[in-house]
Amino acid sequence: MKGNKLIIYGLLLAFGLAAPFIFPAYKLQISFMWILVILALTWDVQGGQMGYNSFGNILFFGIGMYICAGIQIGMFFPLAEWTSSGGEKTFLHTPSQYFQGFFVGLVLASIVPAIVAALIGYGILGLRGHYFAICTLGLGIAAGEIAGGIELIGAGQGMTAPPWPKGIGDTELRSEFFYFLCFILMVVTFIFLKWAYQTRFGLILNAIRDNEDKAEAMGIYTMRYKIIGWIVSAFFLGIAGGLMGNMVGYIEPTEIAFAGATYGVFMVLMAILGGKGTLWGPVIGAVAFHIFKEGFWTFFLGWQYVALGALIVVIVVFFPEGIMGWLREKYPEKFGEIVDEADRKAQVELK
Amino acid sequence: MSTILEVNQVYKYFGGVKANEDISLTVEQGSIVGLIGPNGSGKTTLFNSIVGTHPIDKGNIKFNDIEVSQLPVPTVAKLGLLRTFQQTRIYGKLNCIQNMLISSKSEKDTIFNIFSKIPEDLTTKAENLLQFVGLHQKRKLRAGDLSFGQQKLLELAMALMNEPKMLLLDEPTAGINPTLINGIIDRLIKVNKEFGITLLVIEHNMRVIMSLAQRIFCLAHGQMLAEGTPEQIKNDKRVIDAYLGVQ
Numbered sequence: 001m002k003g004n005k006l007i008i009y010g011l012l013l014a015f016g017l018a019a020p021f022i023f024p025a026y027k028l029q030i031s032f033m034w035i036l037v038i039l040a041l042t043w044d045v046q047g048g049q050m051g052y053n054s055f056g057n058i059l060f061f062g063i064g065m066y067i068c069a070g071i072q073i074g075m076f077f078p079l080a081e082w083t084s085s086g087g088e089k090t091f092l093h094t095p096s097q098y099f100q101g102f103f104v105g106l107v108l109a110s111i112v113p114a115i116v117a118a119l120i121g122y123g124i125l126g127l128r129g130h131y132f133a134i135c136t137l138g139l140g141i142a143a144g145e146i147a148g149g150i151e152l153i154g155a156g157q158g159m160t161a162p163p164w165p166k167g168i169g170d171t172e173l174r175s176e177f178f179y180f181l182c183f184i185l186m187v188v189t190f191i192f193l194k195w196a197y198q199t200r201f202g203l204i205l206n207a208i209r210d211n212e213d214k215a216e217a218m219g220i221y222t223m224r225y226k227i228i229g230w231i232v233s234a235f236f237l238g239i240a241g242g243l244m245g246n247m248v249g250y251i252e253p254t255e256i257a258f259a260g261a262t263y264g265v266f267m268v269l270m271a272i273l274g275g276k277g278t279l280w281g282p283v284i285g286a287v288a289f290h291i292f293k294e295g296f297w298t299f300f301l302g303w304q305y306v307a308l309g310a311l312i313v314v315i316v317v318f319f320p321e322g323i324m325g326w327l328r329e330k331y332p333e334k335f336g337e338i339v340d341e342a343d344r345k346a347q348v349e350l351k
Numbered sequence: 352m353s354t355i356l357e358v359n360q361v362y363k364y365f366g367g368v369k370a371n372e373d374i375s376l377t378v379e380q381g382s383i384v385g386l387i388g389p390n391g392s393g394k395t396t397l398f399n400s401i402v403g404t405h406p407i408d409k410g411n412i413k414f415n416d417i418e419v420s421q422l423p424v425p426t427v428a429k430l431g432l433l434r435t436f437q438q439t440r441i442y443g444k445l446n447c448i449q450n451m452l453i454s455s456k457s458e459k460d461t462i463f464n465i466f467s468k469i470p471e472d473l474t475t476k477a478e479n480l481l482q483f484v485g486l487h488q489k490r491k492l493r494a495g496d497l498s499f500g501q502q503k504l505l506e507l508a509m510a511l512m513n514e515p516k517m518l519l520l521d522e523p524t525a526g527i528n529p530t531l532i533n534g535i536i537d538r539l540i541k542v543n544k545e546f547g548i549t550l551l552v553i554e555h556n557m558r559v560i561m562s563l564a565q566r567i568f569c570l571a572h573g574q575m576l577a578e579g580t581p582e583q584i585k586n587d588k589r590v591i592d593a594y595l596g597v598q
Contacts, residue, residue, distance in 0.1 A: 199466045200457065203445075207453045210442035217402065217440075218454050218513055219428030228465055277444075343488050348501055350485045350534020 016187070020179045027175040031247060033290040034182040038189050038240045039263060040270035040282035042233040045193065047268060048276030049202065050229055051209030052125070056136030058264035059120075059143045060113035060234035062257035064241030066153055068109035069161040069251055072101035083154040098165040106242045113238030114231045121227040128212070137260070144258035158252035161245050178247045185243065189236045194279055196232070205229055209277070273315050275322025284323055355380040355517055355549050356401070356432070361410035361420075363393075363400055369573045370396040374410075376568050376575070378517070383543050383550045385564030387557075387584075389593055393573040394553045395437060398519050402434050403427045415516070429456075431516030437525065437553075439502040443495025447486060447505055450494050451477035454509040477512060484508045484538065485531075500527040504535075511542065517549040518542070524559050536562055561585065569593070 016034075020027045039061070046054040073082050077091040093101065124135050148156040164174040196202055204225045207215040215222050245251050255262075266289065274285020292311065296304040319326050328335050356378040363371040371393045378384045388394050400407045401414075403424045412420040414432050422430075442450050455473055457464060481487045484504040489497060494505055503526060510518055523539065524532050536559055542548050554560040560567065561581040569577045569584060571593040577584060584590055 196466060198468075200469055201465050203449060203453050203469065206445055206449070207442050210444055211440045214436070214440035214442070215453070216424045217404075217428060217434060217436075218509070219425050219433070219456060220453075221425045225465065343492060344496070346488045348485045348489070348504065348531065350531055350538065 013187070016183050020176055024172075027179050028247070029290075029294060031175070031179045031182040033287060034179075034186040035240050035244055036266065036270060036290050037186050037283050037286040038182075038236055039267040040274065040286040041186075041189050041193060042236050042240075043267040044271045044276055044278075044282045045205070045229050045233045047271055048278070048281070049197065049205040049209065050226065052128075052226070053133045053268070054136045054230075055133055055260065055264060055268065056139035057233055057237060057267060058140045058258055058260050060117060060237040061241040061244070061263065062140075062143055062147065062253075062259075063113045063116060064109035064238030065245035065251055065257045066147065066159075067112050067238070068102075068105035068242030069159060069245045070153060071105035071108050072098070072162050072246075073159075075101045075104060080152055083152065083157075083159045093162050093165050095165040095168045098162060101162065102246070106239055109238045109242035110235050111238075113234040113241075117230040117234035118227055121230040122223075125223060125226040125230065140258055140260035140264050144254040144260065147253040147257060154251075156253060158250060158256070161249050161251060163249065178243060181243055182240075182247075185236070185239055190279075190283065192232075192236075197279060201225065201228070206277075269312065269315075272322055273311075273319070275319075275324025275326070275328070278322070278324040278328070281322050281324035288323070353380050354378070355415060356551070357413040358397070358401065359411050359413070361397070361400055361412065362408045363396055363405070364408055371400065371407075372573045374570070374573075374575055376578070378549060378551055381543070381547060381549055382566065383539070383552065383564050385560040385567035385581075386551060386553045386570065387555070387560060387567060387590075388570035388576070392570040392593075394570055395521060396573075397570070398434055398521055398553065401427075401519065402432060428513070428515075431514075432519070433510050433513055433515035433517070434519035435503075435506045435510055435521055435523065437521040439499060439506050441494040441497075441502050441505055441509070444493060446493055447481060447490045447497075448474060448477050450505060450509055451480065451512050454512040456513050480508045480511050481505075483511070485534065500531065503527060507538075511546065511548075514546075515548060517551070520550060520552045520554075522553055522555065524554065524556050532556070532559060535559075539563060 019030050023030065043054065043057050046052045046057065070079060073079050076093065076097050082091060120139065124132065127135055147153065153159055164171070204215065204220055204222075207220065208222050208225065212222055241257070245257070248256060251257050270285040270289045271282045272285070273289055274283065275281030293304070293308070296307045300307065315322070321329065354377050358374055358376045361371055361374045374393075374397060386394050386397070399405055400420070401412055403419060403422050403426075407420050410420070411418055414427070414430060417430060419427050419430065419432065442453065445453075452469055452473055455476070457467070478487065478490060481490050484507055486501060486504055486508065489501065494502065497505060503523065507520075507523065524535055527535065539550060539552070540563065543550055552560065552563060564581060567579065567581055567584045568575065569587075569590050576593055577587045577590050579587065
């Protein structure tokens with residue numbers, strides 16, 4: 001079993017590393033897929049493991065995007081001039097400036113959303129159930145509107161991320177660079193969550209999902225764990241946002257950065273499709289969803305939202321627990337749930 | 352013997368409903384104390400007040416000489432004052448062992464401790480306690496799949512896992528198969544004697560409470576009606592009237 005697992009992980013890793021060279025035409029698409037996996041994985045920390053349906057996680061994605069691009073530009077050039085006059089034409093990053101800015105930008109794109117998550121989380125993680133869901137839904141929408149009103153970052157027009165510097169290779173190199181960053185970030189997120197779910201943290205998130213009042217009555221400061229959980233999500237989402245902004249090259253407040261109606265919904269959908277509350281569920285869900293979505297976008301343009309609606313119906317009716325949840329019900333022994341019928345039927349005796 | 356819990360003139364109103372009025376009681380360290388009363392007499396409200404689920408309107412509650420009426424629920428639990436629920440509360444999607452592991456008190460509960468590994472020896476401790484309440488064979492089942500009575504036993508085991516100083520039990524034998532009740536009485540006495548945990552028990556089953564408790568308080572209509580030894584309570588005309596109606 002152990003050896004089998006290592007082989008599977010090895011093969012997946014090898015596929016991830018070789019993919020841009022096997023499918024050079026789909027490099028960007030696969031990069032987006034890794035970003036989607038990160039979105040689903042981090043959403044699942046709240047929605048799956050903790051039982052808090054958050055529609056506002058897109059907030060951290062957008063903040064990361066703006067922060068990263070803003071730092072990249074602001075470190076070397078006046079940001080206001082860049083955004084007001086198509087500055088990418090007048091100011092050019094040298095390669096060293098570009099990578100310095102990118103690095104600092106990514107670091108801050110992880111830290112700032114994490115801080116925001118801590119502050120907001122302290123305020124609204126006390127809400128439960130539907131109230132939390134509605135409140136977070138408002139967060140994402142409000143952030144988009146606010147960002148659309150700030151002149152410094154281009155307001156409703158949006159801003160451009162710095163273009164790939166001249167003189168160090170073509171667009172192929174650029175795609176490969178971003179591909180591997182996305183892939184590495186996805187792997188790191190996965191490994192971190194895999195590890196974290198095995199610690200006390202993971203158990204307590206599950207306890208909060210199953211019965212928060214009981215957890216509090218047993219002396220667990222649930223608020224602390226909820227906030228830490230949100231910080232973890234925001235941290236990785238922020239970096240993913242920073243990468244995404246640079247990959248797309250153009251940051252628009254409501255369509256790309258705080259895209260609640262697309263990415264904000266997708267992350268929920270992917271986690272539920274794959275099976276929320278499991279480690280592999282969001283990964284499988286995101287990959288399946290991305291392939292499905294892109295297939296329809298490419299071959300049946302115009303019908304994609306019909307297909308998406310049909311997909312949601314199929315998920316809700318046939319896989320309410322997602323793909324992993326369905327497998328788990330069907331083959332519990334593969335998930336380490338060895339339940340003897342004798343155990344289930346046994347009478348409890350106290351002598 | 353010293354006093355472990357002191358409830359002093361506690362008032363709790365829900366709007367116009369007087370749930371608790373002028374309730375005073377003391378519990379001695381190491382004793383088993385019963386709390387009885389007809390339905391709606393304010394027993395569970397008093398439990399909620401003691402562990403801090405809701406603020407009280409007047410009065411004070413001292414646990415080990417620490418004023419707990421203003422403290423949040425987890426802090427009170429950390430002091431070693433734990434309660435179980437009338438309607439069982441367990442972590443339904445996790446198995447019994449995991450339920451137990453979550454319930455253990457972590458040594459240091461700091462930010463850096465959040466991502467700590469769960470110690471291996473805790474599993475052994477959890478299994479022993481499940482054995483103690485007769486659930487050892489069910490340890491790998493999801494807690495949500497257990498019957499109501501079994502969930503009550505699991506909840507007791509979870510409380511013991513936390514190693515409290517004092518345990519408030521809300522109807523520990525309600526919904527439990529009558530053949531198991533003697534076993535539970537026996538376990539509760541062991542909990543008290545061997546683990547040294549003080550018990551305050553709400554119970555409707557008179558046979559259980561009379562054989563368990565050394566001292567009983569009786570509530571009615573949110574007020575303290577009577578207190579005394581089981582013998583005194585059994586023969587108290589006011590208690591009989593409250594339960595059966597004035598004859």
